[in-house]
Every structure is written in structure tokens, then in C-alpha cells.
Amino acid sequence: ITNANAFVVKIMRTPTAVPTGSTWACCLADRRITVKGGVWDYDGIVTNFTVADTTAKIGILLAGVGNLTMNSIVVNNAIKYAFSFGAINCMFAKDLHTDINASDLCKSYGPMFNCHIDGLSGKTGDDVGTFQTREGTPYVQYAFSYGEILNCSYSNMHAHSEHSLVGAYCSPTELMDQIVFENIGGASVDQG
Secondary structure, three states: OOEOOEOOOOOOOOOOOOOOOOOOOOOOOEEEEEEEOOEEEOOOOOOOOOOOOOHHHOOEEEEEEEEEEEEEEEEEOOOOOOEEEEEEEEEEEEEEEEEEEOOOOEEEEOOEEEEEEEEEEEEEOOOOEEEEOOOOHHHHHHOOOOOOEEEEEEEEEEEEEOOOOEEEEOOOOOOEEEEEEEEEEEEEOOOO
16 A cells, blocks of 8 residues: 555456556455364255345355365255355365255355365265356356456365366456366266
């Protein structure tokens, strides 16, 4: 921050076009958050099935965080994603599991930088682990952030999927680079 009216933004790469407009909205990220252990049952089939088609159907949603650590967490029976992350810088998550989940086990939206998820397991009705810069029109009601994804990974996955194990969903307007999928195993009904 230079003074009360000016600040400097350090960007990771040069934009393809000059920004327009004069209004910025900035906020400090929550920092050094740790979530450790526990079984979180969304009870989607019985209690929360009629929740509106919004982010309210996501089991655990974490966004706007710097230095996030998660370890040994189980989320069951979410109607949409068991875990969803976005607008995160520096995350390490280990051993995320679902016994059963209707949709994705772990959906990661941009902006996301230096985030690593090690150990996804369980059974899901859709994708197991995905990175997505921007949500497509049919599912935009579940998106809470969008942007670039740089230096992120999924590793040591063993799960059963009704759709696909991993995915990188790109868009024409955001960059995705240095993405790693490592030691991925399990069963996929649709694609593998």
C-alpha cells in the first residue's frame, strides 16, 4: 500500500488485455486455517435433499484462504460436492474421504495457487478430483469463484467414480498451468 488512495498489485503473469474500470474490491484472506479430523455427514438424502441448487448443497466449502491445511476428514451424503475449494493460495490437504457422495468428491475452482491434495478415496456419483478455472453454464449456481489455477496437484487417489477419476476443466479466459495428477487409481464407470 503506497498511501490511502494507492496500492500495488503483484501479478504472476501479464494479462492479455489492459484492465478497464476504476473500482476494485479487495479483502484480506483468512490465513493459517487448519481443519483436522472428523466425520461430517451432510444427511443429504433425508434432511437436506430439498436445499436449493446453490452452494448450500456442498458439504465443506472453503474459499478466500491463504495457507490452508486439512487432514483426515470424511464427508458423506452431500448432494453436490463433498469438498470444494476456490480462491486459495497455498493449501495442503491429506486424506479426504467419502463413503458415498452424490456428486464430485473434490471440486477445486480458480483462482488457486500452490495447492496440493494428497489422498482422495471413497465412492462418488461423479468426478473424484477436478480443477476448474470457470464453471459451465449448466452448473454455474454451484460456483463461488473463478480464475487461474497454477502449480496444483492431486496425488495418491484410490476411488470409485460413476463418471471420471480426475479432470482439468479449462476455459478460454483463464490460465491453467503446472497441474499434476500422480498415482491415480480406482474404478471409473464412464471414462477412467
